[in-house]
Amino acid sequence: xxxxxxxxxxxxxxxxxxxxxxxxxxxxxxxxxxxxxxxxxxxxxxxxxxxxxxxxxxxxxxxxxxxxxxxxxxxxxxxxxxxxxxxxxxxxxxxxxxxxxxxxxxxxxxxxxxxxxxxxxxxxxxxxxxxxxxxxxxxxxxxxxxxxxxxxxxxxxxxxxxxxxxxxxxxxxxxxxxxxxxxxxxxxxxxxxxxxxxxxxxxxxxxxxxxxxxxxxxxxxxxxxxxxxxxxxxxxxxxxxxxxxxx
Ligand SMILES: Nc1ncnc2c1ncn2[C@@H]1O[C@H](COP(=O)(O)OP(=O)(O)OP(=O)(O)O)[C@@H](O)[C@H]1O
Ligand SMILES: [Mg+2]
Numbered sequence: 466x467x468x469x470x471x472x473x474x475x476x477x478x479x480x481x482x483x484x485x486x487x488x489x490x491x492x493x494x495x496x497x498x499x500x501x502x503x504x505x506x507x508x509x510x511x512x513x514x515x516x517x518x519x520x521x522x523x524x525x526x527x528x529x530x531x532x533x534x535x536x537x538x539x540x541x542x543x544x545x546x547x548x549x550x551x552x553x554x555x556x557x558x559x560x561x562x563x564x565x566x567x568x569x570x571x572x573x574x575x576x577x578x579x580x581x582x583x584x585x586x587x588x589x590x591x592x593x594x595x596x597x598x599x600x601x602x603x604x605x606x607x608x609x610x611x612x613x614x615x616x617x618x619x620x621x622x623x624x625x626x627x628x629x630x631x632x633x634x635x636x637x638x639x640x641x642x643x644x645x646x647x648x649x650x651x652x653x654x655x656x657x658x659x660x661x662x663x664x665x666x667x668x669x670x671x672x673x674x675x676x677x678x679x680x681x682x683x684x685x686x687x688x689x690x691x692x693x694x695x696x697x698x699x700x701x702x703x704x705x706x707x708x709x710x711x712x
Pocket of ligand 2: 508510
């Protein structure tokens with residue numbers, strides 16, 4: 466995936482709010498990249514543009530040789546708040562992408578059953594979202610996002626509403642899913658720890674309008690554990706990232 470020269474200005478009444486300015490970067494197939502930056506710097510705008518949900522003023526998102534101008538079947542996105550439909554059971558929520566995209570039904574039953582087991586939601590398929598905790602709802606959202614077997618998973622602060630312990634569990638779960646599926650993942654987060662635990666590369670953006678300030682490789686072996694968070698390697702990367710954010 467290539468983002469080339471992304472620019473976006475919002476018009477709010479008579480005000481112009483520049484959100485993105487000349488943002489360019491590439492993500493390799495199977496790579497895990499995190500986007501970090503101060504609140505309001507344009508991270509969601511960028512992720513929504515990558516997903517084909519929000520047009521850019523100029524610049525292009527390329528998925529292979531295809532310019533993205535609308536949502537693509539190869540990409541799915543997970544939002545900060547679980548967006549399960551309250552009137553559908555967990556199982557029916559998870560199956561929704563297959564109703565929208567019948568071509569993805571091949572092998573879907575086994576794939577979904579495996580994912581449900583993997584995230585620990587077995588036995589909860591007939592429950593309704595309000596009967597689940599926030600962490601369980603977000604796990605269901607992850608299974609739904611992977612149900613149609615996309616090649617790219619976009620995540621916009623998916624764990625920020627969760628308590629710190631649940632969040633760490635979810636980080637390790639996401640790492641496992643990435644190791645098992647090797648999907649391309651782009652994660653927007655405010656957490657330096659989360660970014661270092663999960664990423665091959667961290668991209669730090671400037672305050673609004675968002676530009677790229679730093680690209681930092683995270684060359685640490687996987688699977689990464691929470692012990693990593695107290696290692697010298699972790700502190701060295703965290704210091705680089707923090708310096709770029711407060712710069
Ligand atoms: N629809 C809109 N109309 C006007 N301004 C908007 C709109 N959406 C976003 N903005 C502004 O554009 C800037 C970037 O917004 P965006 O949501 O992309 O930031 P963000 O980096 O995701 O922030 P956060 O970390 O708080 O989620 C912000 O200043 C925001 O106020
Ligand atoms: Mg945002």
